[in-house]
Amino acid sequence: MSAPMNAPGHAAHDDSPVGIYTRSAGSAREWWRVSLSERANMYRIEHGQGEAGQVDVDTVVDLDNLEAKLLKWRREGFVSETGREDEERAARAGSAFVTELRLASARAREARASAAPAHDAGTQTPSHTVRIGGVDMPLGHQDALVPRLNEAYLFTEREDDILQDIVENRRIMLIGHTGSGKTSFIEQVAARTRNGVLRANMNGQTTIGDFVGFWTVKGGETVWVDGVLPTAMREGYWLIIDELDFAEPSILAVLTAVLEPGGRLLLKERGNEIVEPHPSFRLFATANAAGAMSAYRHLYQGANLLNEAFLDRWRVYLVDYLTPEEETEVLLRTLPALTRPLAQTLAAIAADCRAAFAREDLASAFSTRRLLDWAELMLRNGDPERAAGPSIYAKVSAEDAALIRSIVRHHLIFDAN
Numbered sequence: 001m002s003a004p005m006n007a008p009g010h011a012a013h014d015d016s017p018v019g020i021y022t023r024s025a026g027s028a029r030e031w032w033r034v035s036l037s038e039r040a041n042m043y044r045i046e047h048g049q050g051e052a053g054q055v056d057v058d059t060v061v062d063l064d065n066l067e068a069k070l071l072k073w074r075r076e077g078f079v080s081e082t083g084r085e086d087e088e089r090a091a092r093a094g095s096a097f098v099t100e101l102r103l104a105s106a107r108a109r110e111a112r113a114s115a116a117p118a119h120d121a122g123t124q125t126p127s128h129t130v131r132i133g134g135v136d137m138p139l140g141h142q143d144a145l146v147p148r149l150n151e152a153y154l155f156t157e158r159e160d161d162i163l164q165d166i167v168e169n170r171r172i173m174l175i176g177h178t179g180s181g182k183t184s185f186i187e188q189v190a191a192r193t194r195n196g197v198l199r200a201n202m203n204g205q206t207t208i209g210d211f212v213g214f215w216t217v218k219g220g221e222t223v224w225v226d227g228v229l230p231t232a233m234r235e236g237y238w239l240i241i242d243e244l245d246f247a248e249p250s251i252l253a254v255l256t257a258v259l260e261p262g263g264r265l266l267l268k269e270r271g272n273e274i275v276e277p278h279p280s281f282r283l284f285a286t287a288n289a290a291g292a293m294s295a296y297r298h299l300y301q302g303a304n305l306l307n308e309a310f311l312d313r314w315r316v317y318l319v320d321y322l323t324p325e326e327e328t329e330v331l332l333r334t335l336p337a338l339t340r341p342l343a344q345t346l347a348a349i350a351a352d353c354r355a356a357f358a359r360e361d362l363a364s365a366f367s368t369r370r371l372l373d374w375a376e377l378m379l380r381n382g383d384p385e386r387a388a389g390p391s392i393y394a395k396v397s398a399e400d401a402a403l404i405r406s407i408v409r410h411h412l413i414f415d416a417n
C-alpha cells in the first residue's frame with residue numbers, strides 16, 4: 001500500500017483509510033482512498049494516479065454518495081486492497097488443484113505426441129503442416145473449393161482451442177451474433193490449411209433433399225444425386241452448416257448420426273447405403289441464438305432452441321465481435337489508405353451500434369463486413385454520410401437509420417483528434 005499512504009496534505013485528524021480501491025499497476029495505477037472526515041457521518045475521498053501519489057481529487061461525501069461511488073468504482077474495474085488479499089488467498093487455495101492438473105495435462109500431451117505416427121516412412125506423402133496461432137494444422141489437398149484467402153483476417157489467441165479441436169476432428173459449433181465472424185473464421189482456417197469448404201444455410205430453402213440427396217430422372221434413367229452432407233463426407237470437405245438453429249427437425253435427426261467422431265451416414269433412400277467419413281471431413285455449425293445466446297432469441301425470429309443433449313455432441317464456442325482495438329487493426333490491414341485515428345473512430349461507432357443492438361434500441365446488427373464496406377465507400381467519396389447511405393442506412397428501418405446517424409454524428413464531432 002504505497003502511494004495512497006504517502007499522499008500529502010492530510011489534516012491532523014484520524015485519516016487512516018477506511019478503504020483503498022485500485023486498478024492497474026505501475027505508472028498506470030489509479031486509486032481512490034476513503035477515510036473518515038472531520039465532519040460526523042461524512043467521508044473524505046481522494047483520487048490519484050501513478051506511484052508518485054499526487055492527489056488530484058479531494059472531496060467529502062455522505063454515506064449514500066459513498067455507496068454510489070463504491071458501485072461505480074467496482075464497475076470501472078477498481079478492486080479494494082482487502083478484496084485483492086481475498087483473491088490471492090483463493091488463488092493459493094486453488095493452486096494445489098491447478099498444479100496437479102498442469103502436470104497431468106503435460107503427461108497427456110507427451111502421451112499424445114509419442115502415440116501420433118510421426119512421418120509415415122513408407123509412403124511418398126509426408127504430412128505437411130501449417131501453423132495458425134499456436135497450433136500446427138495438417139494441410140489438406142488444394143482444390144477448387146478452398147476458400148479465398150483474406151490476408152487481413154485477424155486470428156486471436158483465444159481461438160487456439162478451436163484450432164486444436166479441428167485437428168482432433170471434434171464437432172464444432174460457433175454461436176454468436178450475426179456478423180461476428182463465425183463463418184469467416186472457419187473459411188479462413190480452411191483457406192490456410194487448403195481444405196475445400198461446402199456450406200449449407202438452414203435459414204433458407206435447404207431441404208432434407210438438398211442436405212442428404214435425392215433421386216431424379218436423367219436421360220430416361222433414375223439417378224441418385226448426393227446432397228451436401230454425403231458429398232462432404234465422401235470427398236473430405238469441410239461442411240459448414242450455417243444457422244443450425246433454423247434447421248428442420250428431419251435435418252437435425254440425420255445430423256445426429258454423424259456427430260460421433262467417425263460417425264457414418266446411413267442413406268435409407270439408397271437402400272441403406274453407408275457413407276464412411278473421409279479422414280479430412282470436418283463438420284461445423286454456426287448458430288445465432290442457441291445455448292448461451294438463447295437470451296437473444298427474440299432478435300432472431302424463428303430460431304429454435306437446440307436441446308442440451310444435442311448441444312452436448314458439440315464443442316460450443318461463443319464468438320463475440322472483435323474488440324475496438326482488433327477491429328481497428330482489421331480496418332487498417334484491409335484498407336491501408338485509412339489512418340489510425342479514422343479507423344479508431346469507425347471501430348468506436350461500430351461498438352456503440354452493437355451496444356444499442358444488445359439493448360434492443362437498434363433492430364439491426366452491425367457486422368464487421370458492414371463497417372469495412374462503409375469505410376471503403378467513404379475512402380472513395382470522402383463523405384461519411386453519403387457513404388453510409390448504400391452501406392448502412394438503406395439496409396435498415398428509418399428508426400434504426402436515425403439512431404445510427406446520431407451515433408455517427410456524435411463520434412464525428414467529438415472524436416476529432
Ligand SMILES: Nc1ncnc2c1ncn2[C@@H]1O[C@H](COP(=O)(O)OP(=O)(O)O)[C@@H](O)[C@H]1O
Nearest residue numbers: 152153154178179180181182183184330368369
Ligand atoms: N477476425 C477477423 N478478421 C478480419 N475480418 C473479420 C474478422 N472477423 C470478422 N471479420 C469480417 O466480418 C465479416 C462477417 O463475418 P461472418 O463470418 O460472415 O459473420 P457470421 O458468420 O458470424 O455472421 C467477414 O466477412 C469478415 O470480413
Ligand SMILES: [Mg+2]
Nearest residue numbers: 182183242286
Ligand atoms: Mg455466417
